Amino acid sequence: MQLVETVIRKHRDKTVLAVLISASIALLALPRATRLDVASRALGAIYLPIEKWTAFAEGVVAMRDENLRLKRMVATLMLEREHLLQYRDERERLRRLADFKEGQSYQLVPAEVVGRNLDRLQTVLVIDKGSDDGLAERMPVFSYQGLVGRLDRVFSGTSWVRVIASRNSPVSCVDRRSRVVGVLEWRQRNVFELTGVNSVEDVQPGDTLVTSGFGGVVPKGFPVAVVTRAAPDDDGLSLRVDARSPVKFASLEEVFVMTERVPWDRSIFYEEADTLLMREILEVAP
Amino acid sequence: MRNFYLLLALLVFLVLQAVLAPRIALGSIAPDFLLLVVVFFALYRGSVRGALLGFAVGLLQDLGNPDHLGLNALTKSLLGYFVGDAGTKTFPESVTILFGLFAVSALGHDVIYLTIFHWPRVGSAFVTVVTAAIPSAVYTALFGVLVDRVFALAGAKVVGVFGKEG
Numbered sequence: 151m152q153l154v155e156t157v158i159r160k161h162r163d164k165t166v167l168a169v170l171i172s173a174s175i176a177l178l179a180l181p182r183a184t185r186l187d188v189a190s191r192a193l194g195a196i197y198l199p200i201e202k203w204t205a206f207a208e209g210v211v212a213m214r215d216e217n218l219r220l221k222r223m224v225a226t227l228m229l230e231r232e233h234l235l236q237y238r239d240e241r242e243r244l245r246r247l248a249d250f251k252e253g254q255s256y257q258l259v260p261a262e263v264v265g266r267n268l269d270r271l272q273t274v275l276v277i278d279k280g281s282d283d284g285l286a287e288r289m290p291v292f293s294y295q296g297l298v299g300r301l302d303r304v305f306s307g308t309s310w311v312r313v314i315a316s317r318n319s320p321v322s323c324v325d326r327r328s329r330v331v332g333v334l335e336w337r338q339r340n341v342f343e344l345t346g347v348n349s350v351e352d353v354q355p356g357d358t359l360v361t362s363g364f365g366g367v368v369p370k371g372f373p374v375a376v377v378t379r380a381a382p383d384d385d386g387l388s389l390r391v392d393a394r395s396p397v398k399f400a401s402l403e404e405v406f407v408m409t410e411r412v413p414w415d416r417s418i419f420y421e422e423a424d425t426l427l428m429r430e431i432l433e434v435a436p
Numbered sequence: 437m438r439n440f441y442l443l444l445a446l447l448v449f450l451v452l453q454a455v456l457a458p459r460i461a462l463g464s465i466a467p468d469f470l471l472l473v474v475v476f477f478a479l480y481r482g483s484v485r486g487a488l489l490g491f492a493v494g495l496l497q498d499l500g501n502p503d504h505l506g507l508n509a510l511t512k513s514l515l516g517y518f519v520g521d522a523g524t525k526t527f528p529e530s531v532t533i534l535f536g537l538f539a540v541s542a543l544g545h546d547v548i549y550l551t552i553f554h555w556p557r558v559g560s561a562f563v564t565v566v567t568a569a570i571p572s573a574v575y576t577a578l579f580g581v582l583v584d585r586v587f588a589l590a591g592a593k594v595v596g597v598f599g600k601e602g
Binding site: 162163166167170171173174175176177178180182185186188189190192193196208265266267273274276338339341400401 | 513
């Protein structure tokens with residue numbers, strides 16, 4: 151015992167290193183469930199307050215520009231909404247005539263990004279909504295620009311989003327124009343590659359790639375990326391298709407989680423839009 | 437008081453890593469500000485404190501990626517220890533040597549990290565080292581030199597945050 155004490159005292163630095171290495175290896179050897187539990191508890195206590203302050207500071211800086219941009223967007227959307235309402239009525243009439251299945255809309259839960267994986271592989275975002283808000287694992291996550299990813303882990307007040315701009319997160323997509331199907335895989339930043347496309351198929355730069363709905367996680371028809379390059383591969387058999395997502399994954403602040411589908415004519419968005427419009431009119435009125 | 441300033445410095449580097457690093461990243465190539473804080477601290481305060489801070493910072497980083505909880509703690513402890521050990525022998529004053537130290541530290545850290553991360557697919561680790569770790573090490577080293585110059589301009593007050601003795 152005395153010998154051990156002497157050795158530790160003599161080699162204090164090496165002892166400290168040995169203890170730290172042992173502790174790290176012990177953490178790496180923990181069962182996955184325990185690791186996730188430890189991380190989620192610590193995340194709530196340490197990370198989230200820091201990330202909330204950071205996001206708040208960033209938000210204040212960006213708020214003025216965002217406000218102007220949103221005002222322009224609202225004005226445009228209100229005009230578009232009028233057209234859409236007309237189209238909706240017309241569509242419903244035609245659907246009834248053709249005896250089609252009832253159309254569907256989606257219930258979206260807005261959430262704020264309060265944390266990011268600090269690892270350079272950048273695969274996970276932390277959002278401030280969880281199972282208390284009706285979220286569940288595998289639900290798709292969107293931003294204004296397009297598909298962001300899916301919920302990987304859901305806790306009571308927070309959730310982890312595995313973004314599509316990460317390794318091992320392929321998305322089944324279809325070319326909106328030519329209906330060519332492929333698998334979209336991340337390459338770097340917001341650059342993707344559509345794989346599994348034959349050289350004879352019709353994919354052209356400028357085409358929009360939308361979700362195919364084949365995986366059963368993300369409903370079909372949601373924009374994911376735009377084709378930037380399509381050329382035959384070296385083997386001549388397949389087509390090399392590069393695409394770019396409009397989503398700025400590194401600076402996402404708000405996202406929407408798709409929780410459920412609701413019938414089109416019961417969509418809450420119209421009621422919400424009407425409420426907002428009425429409030430605007432009442433505030434402006436003398 | 438010195439510990440309070442250290443925490444403040446750590447917070448600044450944490451914010452830089454969370455906010456600035458993703459914005460200035462070139463694909464998978466990004467500077468590692470948390471690695472810089474460990475290197476600076478280890479250079480000024482020696483191997484034991486360097487290893488301890490490395491472990492704490494690494495653990496904090498691991499919380500965001502619990503699939504590999506302990507991996508950053510391990511690599512940053514080793515980084516803090518060896519840089520601290522080198523720092524006690526001689527403090528690099530020349531910009532070129534400092535740049536080299538940052539680059540070698542970042543690369544050494546990434547080689548160990550990626551080997552364990554990709555294990556047993558060592559080939560994948562090698563590809564990532566060549567395509568991402570080497571350029572990232574240069575990127576990190578550039579920022580390391582920049583931060584060192586800022587410290588030099590700010591003088592003893594800022595250096596005191598890391599606790600340079602004498």
